[in-house]
């Protein structure tokens with residue numbers, strides 16, 4: 001098995017250390033020769049990197065070289081895989097994204113609604129620049145992207161790089177939901193085979209089967225309707241906000257038992273309820289700064305001072321394992337099935353070809369081979385088309401500097417709808433994001 005060279009972009013991410021534990025857990029499936037971290041924030045990255053160096057020394061001595069850098073040439077040369085997880089503007093701008101719509105009683109969320117639009121507008125430019133820079137050093141490497149909002153990033157990258165078949169956008173949410181299904185059923189996530197369709201953070205599982213082909217969908221629905229479902233992946237199990245979100249899956253299923261919903265549909269189906277529970281001075285971003293961010297960097301500090309990970313509880317979470325397994329399937333042509341975000345091109349037969357859809361695909365060294373979904377029902381089709389209109393208008397607006405298209409986008413988004421509100425929110429977002437979005441001034 002050829003050993004791989006991996007570059008992690010966003011080495012300072014709160015998810016990096018978990019990703020490293022996942023590389024260790026999956027080392028037989030995805031063996032590594034070299035790992036490089038790259039970030040624009042040297043200090044933030046150094047904490048993750050110094051802890052990782054200790055972790056690798058103890059648990060992944062097979063890695064021949066581990067370096068961290070802010071030098072693009074070093075980071076982008078000679079890599080087989082790039083895992084990208086950046087956040088343009090950081091968690092402080094995420095907080096603004098959440099607060100601006102909330103001030104108008106609209107959903108304020110990282111990837112959904114007006115907050116997701118603001119974040120998308122910031123992510124597009126950095127992601128296009130990054131892909132161009134990576135390609136100037138590593139022409140054929142796989143670029144696997146987690147950077148959010150993945151729906152908007154995927155749409156923008158597909159427009160800017162239509163012929164680049166080695167960029168793949170993915171999301172860990174369906175997998176995190178499947179970890180919970182597996183727990184309800186008493187099996188492992190990897191025993192389950194999903195059928196799913198939608199846009200990123202906007203989709204439905206239509207069936208879940210095991211590897212023998214037994215259909216477990218009704219069994220899962222019955223358990224959720226009766227007992228509910230909880231978040232069990234270690235990364236989110238202790239988080240009250242994620243537990244509340246998982247509880248809402250029961251409500252969504254009771255209100256429409258047709259398909260098993262993605263958690264993110266809560267923002268579009270119950271926007272008033274989602275707004276009512278918010279405290280504008282302690283939105284999710286603040287909770288992440290006081291929670292995951294603090295926890296991860298304190299863990300790094302402890303590992304660095306002790307010079308060892310021996311006294312720490314480190315875990316491979318689904319977020320990391322999912323990305324690593326996707327990479328392994330692409331690298332070694334195993335053809336395993338994962339949910340990925342790809343151009344529709346007839347997969348959903350009654351949806352336009354140029355939609356970026358989230359669907360299962362068999363992953364080989366030639367890329368994703370998707371299974372036909374066929375026709376989807378009227379309700380989900382109409383929901384998807386409205387949301388797709390929003391996503392496409394946001395990307396149009398970024399390329400054209402069109403404020404009108406941003407207003408139109410929010411008019412379509414189920415979390416805003418109302419034109420006067422859309423205009424005010426767009427004004428506030430553009431004002432707050434002036435330095436990231438010169439094309440609108």
Ligand code: NAD
Nearest residue numbers: 010012013014015039040041085086087146147148171172
């Ligand atoms: P974070 O702010 O902790 O980390 C992001 C890192 O990216 C920071 O260290 C920052 O300095 C760096 N960065 C910013 N711009 C950069 C650039 N242009 N080049 C290189 N580095 C840059 O954020 P986080 O909470 O760890 O999340 C990281 C990203 O992963 C976010 O986009 C988040 O939304 C995304 N995410 C996606 C999924 C998914 O399902 N697709 C799941 C989890 C997280």
Ligand code: G6P
Nearest residue numbers: 110111148171172173174284288
């Ligand atoms: C899930 C989603 C990601 C999102 C993350 C946010 O993992 O799939 O797209 O970035 O949740 O989590 P947070 O804990 O930062 O709110």
Ligand code: MN
Nearest residue numbers: 150171172173
């Ligand atoms: Mn996601």
